[in-house]
Amino acid sequence: MTRVGVCLSGCGVNDGSEIHESVITLLALDRAGAEVVFMAPDIDQMHVVDHRTGEPIPGEVRNVLVESARIARGEIRDVAEVQASDLDALIFPGGFGAALNLCTFGVDGPTCTVHPAVAQLTRAVHQAGKPIGAMCIAPALMAKIFEGVTAVNLTIGTDAATAEAIGALGARHTSCPVTEFVVDRENKLVTTPAYMLAQRISEAAEGIEKMVKTVLEMA
C-alpha cells in the first residue's frame, strides 16, 4: 500500500489548511487505495481569523497540530517525528496556513523562513526520489524549500505578483488553469492552482484529483 503524507497547517482557509482541498486530497488518495499519514507542526498559528468576518481575532491562540487534527479526525503526527522513509510521497494542501504557519511567505515573500521540520522532511523526500504534490499557495513553500537546492517548475495559477516572488526564489512558474496541473518530472513535483483560481469546489477538485493521480503514478 502506498503511504502518502499530507502536511496540514491548521483548519480553515484564512489561518490554516484550506478544508476543501484537504478533504478532496484525502478522498482521492483513499479511493486510489493509498494510506494517508496526516502530519502538522506542533506550533501556534500565526494568528486566528474569524472566518465569518475575515478579521483576525486579537489575543486568540490556536495550535496548528491540534486544529489540523479536526481535518484528520485525530489521526495525525507531529511533522518533526515523521521520516522520509515513512512515506512514499508527500502532499501539501493550500490555505493561508501553508504561507503563514508552515513558512512566512505570506508576510515576508521571498525572504521568508520555513518551519525547520517541514523543510527537512520535504528535502529528504525529494532526495529519496519520492514525488511531492502541492496545491494553491503551497507551491510557494516548495519554491522556498528548494531555493538553492534545485530549480523546480511549478504553478500557483496565474497570480502575477506571487509568480514573480516564486521566480525570485529560483523556481520557474508556469501559468495553469484550475482544472489542470503542472508536472516537473525531473524533480517529481506536481502542482495545481486549486483555490488560487477556483470559483467552485468542483473546479478545485478536478485539478487536485489529477494531481493526486499523477503523484501516485510517480510513487
Add this chain to the structure above:
Amino acid sequence: MTRVGVCLSGCGVNDGSEIHESVITLLALDRAGAEVVFMAPDIDQMHVVDHRTGEPIPGEVRNVLVESARIARGEIRDVAEVQASDLDALIFPGGFGAALNLCTFGVDGPTCTVHPAVAQLTRAVHQAGKPIGAMCIAPALMAKIFEGVTAVNLTIGTDAATAEAIGALGARHTSCPVTEFVVDRENKLVTTPAYMLAQRISEAAEGIEKMVKTVLEMA
C-alpha cells in the same frame, strides 16, 4: 438552479460538523449543478474538544456560526434568517455538533431539545413538500424534530442504543450499510450512516453521494 441548504454545527467531528461529510456533500451538490446555501445557528458550542487528544478544553468558547464559516469559506447565513422559501432542499451533515449544538440528543437522548430556528426551518421545508437529507447522527435530530408531527423512517446505521432512542421518538429505524441509504418517500427524508459506520472516507462518500443524488431527484 436547485438551491440546497446545508446546515452546519461547527467545524470538527468531536464538537461540530464532521468535516469530511460536509465537504463531500458540498462537492456532490456542486458537481450536480446545485447552489449551496450554508447556514448554522449563531450560538456558542456546547463545548470545545481538542481533536488530537479527544478531550474537552475547559473554559474555551467557540461560536457555532463562526466555526462553521471555516467549512463554508465565509459564505454562511444565520439559520434564524433562512426561510423555507429560500430553499429547494435541506441537508444535515453529522458530527457531534448535530447532537450537541443543533440539539441536545447527545446529552439528553429522546428528551432532548432542538435549537428553535433549526426545528422551525426543518418543519417548514417538510411542510412545503421539499426533501431533506441527513447523515451520521443527524437523523436522530430529524426524529426529534418530527416527533408528534409525522412518523419518519430513517437510518443511523446499526447502533442499537441510538436506534432504540430514535424509536422512543416515534420514528422507525432501518439498519443500513455505510455505502447505502434509506428513503422515506412519504416524508421525503433521505438518510445514510456515513461516519456512524465508515472506516474510510471513501465508504462515507459512497453513501453520501447516493443520498445527495436522491435528494436532488426529489427536489
